[in-house]
Structures are given as structure tokens and as C-alpha cells.
Amino acid sequence: MRAMRLPRLESAGLDGWLVRLFEEIDEANMPWITALVRDCEAAFGEALVDLVPSYTTLLVVFDPLALSPGEAHRRLAGVVASLRPDEAAEGAPLRELPTWYDPSVGPELARLAERSGLSVEEVVERHSEATYRVFALGFAPGFAFMGSVEERLACPRLETPRKRVPAGSVGIAGRQTAAYPMASPGGWNLIGRTAAVLFDRDREGFSLLQVGDRVRFVPVTRDEFARLGGDITAMEDKR
Amino acid sequence: MSDAVPGFRVRRAGPLALLQDAGRFGVRRLGVTQGGPADLHAWAWANRLVGNGWGTTALEVTFGGLALEAARDLTLAVCGGDLGATLDDAPLPLWRGLRVRAGQVVTFRQPVAGLRAYLAVAGGFRADPVLGSTACVVREGLGGHDGHGQPLTEGDRLDTSAAAQDERSEAAPAEVRPDYAAVPHLALLPGAQIGEFDGLSLYRAFNTAWRVDDRADRMGVRLTGPRLHCRLETLVSEGLGLGAVQVPPDGQPIALLNDRQTIGGYPRLGALTPLACARLAQCLPGQEVRLTAVAAERALAEHRRFLAAVR
Numbered sequence: 130m131r132a133m134r135l136p137r138l139e140s141a142g143l144d145g146w147l148v149r150l151f152e153e154i155d156e157a158n159m160p161w162i163t164a165l166v167r168d169c170e171a172a173f174g175e176a177l178v179d180l181v182p183s184y185t186t187l188l189v190v191f192d193p194l195a196l197s198p199g200e201a202h203r204r205l206a207g208v209v210a211s212l213r214p215d216e217a218a219e220g221a222p223l224r225e226l227p228t229w230y231d232p233s234v235g236p237e238l239a240r241l242a243e244r245s246g247l248s249v250e251e252v253v254e255r256h257s258e259a260t261y262r263v264f265a266l267g268f269a270p271g272f273a274f275m276g277s278v279e280e281r282l283a284c285p286r287l288e289t290p291r292k293r294v295p296a297g298s299v300g301i302a303g304r305q306t307a308a309y310p311m312a313s314p315g316g317w318n319l320i321g322r323t324a325a326v327l328f329d330r331d332r333e334g335f336s337l338l339q340v341g342d343r344v345r346f347v348p349v350t351r352d353e354f355a356r357l358g359g360d361i362t363a364m365e366d367k368r
Numbered sequence: 369m370s371d372a373v374p375g376f377r378v379r380r381a382g383p384l385a386l387l388q389d390a391g392r393f394g395v396r397r398l399g400v401t402q403g404g405p406a407d408l409h410a411w412a413w414a415n416r417l418v419g420n421g422w423g424t425t426a427l428e429v430t431f432g433g434l435a436l437e438a439a440r441d442l443t444l445a446v447c448g449g450d451l452g453a454t455l456d457d458a459p460l461p462l463w464r465g466l467r468v469r470a471g472q473v474v475t476f477r478q479p480v481a482g483l484r485a486y487l488a489v490a491g492g493f494r495a496d497p498v499l500g501s502t503a504c505v506v507r508e509g510l511g512g513h514d515g516h517g518q519p520l521t522e523g524d525r526l527d528t529s530a531a532a533q534d535e536r537s538e539a540a541p542a543e544v545r546p547d548y549a550a551v552p553h554l555a556l557l558p559g560a561q562i563g564e565f566d567g568l569s570l571y572r573a574f575n576t577a578w579r580v581d582d583r584a585d586r587m588g589v590r591l592t593g594p595r596l597h598c599r600l601e602t603l604v605s606e607g608l609g610l611g612a613v614q615v616p617p618d619g620q621p622i623a624l625l626n627d628r629q630t631i632g633g634y635p636r637l638g639a640l641t642p643l644a645c646a647r648l649a650q651c652l653p654g655q656e657v658r659l660t661a662v663a664a665e666r667a668l669a670e671h672r673r674f675l676a677a678v679r
Contacts, residue, residue: 139560142639181607188607
């Protein structure tokens with residue numbers, strides 16, 4: 130691949146520009162991405178249609194009746210030139226997800242223990258001790274891609290995805306971790322289930338997690354999980 | 369919803385009939401897709417012909433198989449694909465406003481030309497907005513007549529505005545009615561990764577009779593033809609705009625439509641214009657399509673002409 134200078138503005142159709150800030154996934158990217166989101170909201174105002182922040186980029190969608198692509202480009206170039214990382218990012222909201230780690234709802238706990246040479250207890254301890262950062266939302270409403278899981282717990286996706294992963298399921302794929310907001314197909318290695326409601330159409334802001342947030346998985350007992358409204362039904366493992 | 373009154377009873381539900389406003393905007397950062405009409409052009413004209421403003425909720429009928437009984441006198445227009453629509457037993461004229469009496473039945477049979485038809489009623493369909501929109505997205509369980517992303521089923525009631533049903537018989541100008549049987553030339557704005565495709569692949573991209581695959585839905589349409597090679601296999605996932613044409617390692621392009629996932633990591637040739645997406649959404653599996661590179665200025669001028677005509 131050619132060496133390319135960053136940041137760069139790339140065409141994303143008639144009504145969009147993609148701002149590329151970084152090449153690689155890195156937690157240190159996120160204060161820049163969240164600052165860019167904030168500055169674009171200010172710079173575009175009513176002409177802004179949507180923003181899609183992700184690991185290394187921000188997609189800016191604007192109203193092509195309000196702005197020409199050229200004018201949008203000029204505004205973005207101005208925003209990027211004066212961009213400073215979000216100082217509040219260190220103090221970004223810390224969300225705690227009460228999580229029941231158990232083989233009945235986390236069928237890959239044993240696989241992860243075997244691969245890493247750790248006990249199941251140690252896998253749980255290590256996964257729940259770290260603080261993760263939300264890199265992107267996607268795949269489904271409120272589905273947050275978080276990282277990074279320590280190398281030893283990293284594990285590729287299942288070769289055959291499950292047809293149905295229950296809501297709340299907590300999983301690992303590569304060096305990322307996530308929780309499924311709603312039941313859906315999925316190929317992540319499941320290690321537990323959270324009682325947190327990740328997406329709620331009746332809640333202000335809708336999604337519990339936003340790009341840039343910090344997240345911890347807090348281990349809870351089966352009883353505590355049930356008391357918090359978690360679904361203790363064991364997984365039916367259909368693929 | 370205070371002005372909602374029963375408009376139709378679903379006598380028979382086809383495979384997929386969904387209410388759609390212009391789409392769900394401002395929440396894509398939460399992983400919520402855009403939704404909205406797959407054929408923006410026909411949806412906008414249907415609304416325009418019954419005097420509705422931009423963004424009014426209309427019904428998208430895919431394939432056909434749907435029968436609706438009018439619960440009261442209504443003014444409506446059907447635009448888009450010819451799905452063998454009838455009013456009682458007579459052919460229902462497309463692309464024009466018309467009057468339907470209580471008890472009459474509008475039936476969509478099966479595709480004659482095109483794949484999706486849009487039915488708009490004066491004042492619009494009424495449904496509670498979810499995350500700011502009535503757009504029905506089945507995969508996300510959001511929007512539509514019941515608010516939970518369900519397609520219409522037999523026995524459902526469709527509410528419409530209580531607004532006065534003015535007599536309207538205006539027809540869309542002939543030049544805005546697409547010939548869905550013709551081979552569409554889909555305008556594509558080249559994107560940032562286009563230089564990562566080799567020369568032969570670029571030649572093929574724009575000089576191939578691509579076939580619409582049967583893997584085609586509101587998320588995206590796969591095209592089959594010669595294998596395109598890109599030096600990049602995958603990227604870090606990033607935001608995907610409407611019409612993005614991504615090329616996975618199998619070399620077969622996929623044009624992403626309204627219900628696409630919000631982020632993705634395949635290299636892209638570029639993005640189809642909104643009107644090219646609308647045209648592609650009318651293509652049946654097996655149909656031939658061409659990709660044509662277009663300059664942003666020209667595409668923008670065309671888009672603005674369209675909006676000026678329908679808004």
C-alpha cells in the first residue's frame with residue numbers, strides 16, 4: 130500500500146466525507162475521534178445528517194441541499210486543522226456491566242481457558258479486571274466493539290456462527306470484547322451474560338454505550354444477576 | 369397520532385410490505401441503520417402526487433402478493449414497479465393520483481417490471497415514530513405500523529391521516545417514469561480506495577454486464593461477474609454511506625442500500641448516487657446492470673433537480 134498522509138478527507142458519496150485520522154486500531158485514537166465528533170456537530174449545525182465514528186475514522190453525512198460537497202470539505206478541513214484531543218476522554222463515562230460468568234451462558238469459557246493455559250476463574254478475573262474503551266458501535270443497535278482484551282485472552286471468531294445468541298451475551302473476538310444488545314446471529318466466543326440493558330428505545334440517548342466510553346465488566350453471582358433482571362436460561366447451542 | 373383514522377385493512381399479506389418515511393437519521397452512531405424507501409425516486413413521486421410533503425410515511429410493497437381494503441374514501445397514488453396492481457378487478461393506473469372508495473380493494477399481484485411499488489395516501493400513513501422515524505427495519509425491530517419492525521400481516525389495520533382527501537388526478541411527467549425493463553446504467557462516484565484496484569479490474573468494473581444476484585435485499589445487492597482484485601483485502605471497519613460499493617475478497621461487488629450495517633471493513637469502488645440506488649432497488653435477480661463513473665458535480669446537479677421536482 131502506498132504511504133498516505135493523515136489526516137485525510139475521502140469522498141463517501143454525494144452527501145458524505147470520511148475523515149481518516151489513523152491507520153491502526155489504538156485506544157489512544159479515541160480522544161481524537163470524540164473531539165472530531167463534537168467539533169463537526171458545531172461546524173455543521175443543521176446541515177448535519179449523521180455521524181458515524183469508528184476505530185480510526187469519522188463518516189460525516191450532510192444535507193446536500195444545504196451544503197455542496199466542496200463547502201462541506203472546506204468546513205471539515207478547518208475542523209481537522211484545529212483539532213485537539215478531547216481532554217475529557219480520560220474522564221469519559223465509566224460504564225459498569227454486571228456480568229454473570231458461567232458455562233451455562235458462556236459456552237466458550239472452557240475453550241478460552243484451554244487456549245490461554247489459564248483456569249476458568251483466571252479468565253474471568255482477567256476479563257473483568259481490565260477497563261475497555263468503546264471503539265465503534267455497529268452490527269446492531271447498541272452493539273459496542275470494545276478493546277483491547279489482553280493478548281492471552283484473544284481468540285478468533287467461531288468458524289460457524291451461531292444462529293441465535295441471546296441478548297446480554299458477553300463475548301470475545303480477536304482482541305475485542307462486546308455484549309449483544311438483543312438476540313441475533315453471531316460468532317463471538319461467549320463467556321457470560323450481562324444484566325445491563327444495552328439498548329432501550331424509551332431511554333434518553335437509547336444506547337447505554339457510546340463511542341469513547343470506558344467500560345468494565347463486573348462479575349456478579351447467579352442470584353445477583355437474576356435480581357438485576359438477567360435471564361438465567363441456559364444457552365441452546367444451535368448453529 | 370391524534371389525527372389517525374383507519375385507512376386500510378390488510379386482506380392478504382405478501383412477502384414484504386413495510387411503512388417507510390424518509391429514514392432514521394441522527395442515530396447511526398449508535399449502530400442504528402438508515403432505513404427508508406429503497407427506491408427514493410418512486411417513494412417521493414407517490415407522495416408528491418397526493419400532495420404530501422417530503423418525508424411523509426408511505427407503503428413500500430416488495431414483490432406483490434398484497435391486498436388492501438380501503439376503510440374509507442381515500443386519495444392515493446402508486447409509483448414504482450409494475451406489480452400487476454388492480455383496483456377491484458380493473459388495472460390500477462400507476463404514477464398518478466386517483467380516488468378509491470371505501471370497500472374497494474387494491475391488490476398487488478407479482479412483478480411485471482420492477483420489484484417494488486410505493487403506495488402513498490393523501491396526508492400519509494400514521495404510525496408512532498421510533499427513534500424519530502416510522503421507517504420499518506425488520507432486522508432491528510424498529511418502526512413500521514406496529515413500531516416493532518414487523519412487515520404487514522393479514523388482518524392488520526393501517527392508519528392514515530384524517531386530513532381531507534382532496535380529489536387529485538395529477539400524473540407524473542412521462543420522463544420521470546423509469547423503464548424498469550431496460551438495462552440501468554448506475555452512476556457511481558469513485559471512492560478513496562479505487563486506486564487500490566488493478567487496471568484490469570477497473571476496466572472490468574465499468575465495462576461488464578453485471579448480473580443482480582439472488583442475494584439481494586434492503587441491506588444490499590450483490591452483483592456477479594468477473595472477479596475484481598483489490599490490493600487491500602480488508603480495512604479497519606469504518607462508516608458506510610448509502611450506495612457504498614464494497615468488494616469482499618471474492619471479488620464480487622455488493623452495493624449497500626438503506627438497511628446496510630452502519631460500519632464495515634471491505635475496500636470500496638465508491639458509492640452509487642441515491643438515484644442509482646433507487647434504480648438498483650427495482651432490479652430482479654438475474655437482471656443486467658452497468659456501472660458508470662460519474663463526477664460529483666454532475667451527480668449533485670441531477671440529485672438537486674430530482675429534489676426540486678418532488679419537494
